[in-house]
Amino acid sequence: MSVDDAVDQVTQLKKMAALFHALADPTRLLILEHLLTGEHKVKELTEHLGLAQSTVSAHLACLREIDLVSVRTQGRASLYSRTESPQLSLILAQAVELASVTGSEHHWHEEHPNQPEEV
Amino acid sequence: MSVDDAVDQVTQLKKMAALFHALADPTRLLILEHLLTGEHKVKELTEHLGLAQSTVSAHLACLREIDLVSVRTQGRASLYSRTESPQLSLILAQAVELASVTGSEHHWHEEHPNQPEEV
DNA sequence: CGCTATCATCGTTAGATGGCGATGATAATG
DNA sequence: CATTATCATCGCCATCTAACGATGATAGCG
Numbered sequence: 001m002s003v004d005d006a007v008d009q010v011t012q013l014k015k016m017a018a019l020f021h022a023l024a025d026p027t028r029l030l031i032l033e034h035l036l037t038g039e040h041k042v043k044e045l046t047e048h049l050g051l052a053q054s055t056v057s058a059h060l061a062c063l064r065e066i067d068l069v070s071v072r073t074q075g076r077a078s079l080y081s082r083t084e085s086p087q088l089s090l091i092l093a094q095a096v097e098l099a100s101v102t103g104s105e106h107h108w109h110e111e112h113p114n115q116p117e118e119v
Numbered sequence: 120m121s122v123d124d125a126v127d128q129v130t131q132l133k134k135m136a137a138l139f140h141a142l143a144d145p146t147r148l149l150i151l152e153h154l155l156t157g158e159h160k161v162k163e164l165t166e167h168l169g170l171a172q173s174t175v176s177a178h179l180a181c182l183r184e185i186d187l188v189s190v191r192t193q194g195r196a197s198l199y200s201r202t203e204s205p206q207l208s209l210i211l212a213q214a215v216e217l218a219s220v221t222g223s224e225h226h227w228h229e230e231h232p233n234q235p236e237e238v
Numbered sequence: 239c240g241c242t243a244t245c246a247t248c249g250t251t252a253g254a255t256g257g258c259g260a261t262g263a264t265a266a267t268g
Numbered sequence: 269c270a271t272t273a274t275c276a277t278c279g280c281c282a283t284c285t286a287a288c289g290a291t292g293a294t295a296g297c298g
Binding site for chain 2: 010012013014015016017018019020021023024025026029030085087088090091092094095096097098099100108
């Protein structure tokens with residue numbers, strides 16, 4: 001393995017870490033789950049989460065940086081929606097399974113057309 | 120949805136967040152990758168990572184709490200190995216793909232018998 | 239029984255982070 | 269233009285965390 005390859009690997013590991021970091025927060029996971037019902041305005045998310053608007057905006061900015069959500073401006077509102085990504089859906093589905101090993105599993109209503117929820 | 124279900128969902132979200140948090144660090148990802156070559160003593164990991172022994176031990180404790188690695192004591196050494204988990208392997212494989220979208224992809228030598236690295 | 243090697247844990251420190259209110263920017267409305 | 273609604277950004281604070289050195293615990297060795 002050359003040195004350049006090692007540098008690239010570090011870069012890749014950092015990217016992966018950043019991705020996982022974006023997912024390492026219950027609030028952001030809840031946002032991603034809620035966005036399964038379609039795009040939502042920031043205010044709607046704020047009411048749904050019961051958090052301050054600035055807090056929600058910060059979480060959305062975090063998700064936006066990793067390109068997990070997309071924004072669409074309409075008038076004064078910013079409509080957020082999940083970015084299409086089979087990889088992310090798979091990651092979340094597997095994480096649900098791992099987290100459901102113990103305790104009553106709460107079904108993340110993800111669209112996974114292949115495997116019919118075998119727990 | 121009842122209130123109890125909501126509480127369970129919060130619990131599940133916290134578990135998922137904890138899992139992702141364990142993966143949200145380049146050093147821990149590097150440890151998991153290195154453990155693909157088999158079990159390793161703490162000192163070996165310390166030399167491989169170039170970090171202090173206490174630091175490595177802390178990372179291993181973090182991975183152990185989420186049950187991503189297993190320990191096997193042998194003499195004075197603690198042999199660490201990755202816990203068997205198809206879900207985790209899938210998560211890491213998908214994360215590699217997502218992180219490889221831009222830049223030269225560095226192939227995480229994961230054992231994924233199904234899909235032959237379609238980037 | 240000393241001595242060394244290996245690892246876990248503790249205490250500390252510098253930096254990151256989630257939360258909030260306040261402020262600024264922008265667009266619809268009158 | 270003035271006002272209001274919506275959202276992003278800033279500053280602040282409490283908390284967390286990754287890194288380290290130092291210390292303690294345990295197992296092999298002479």
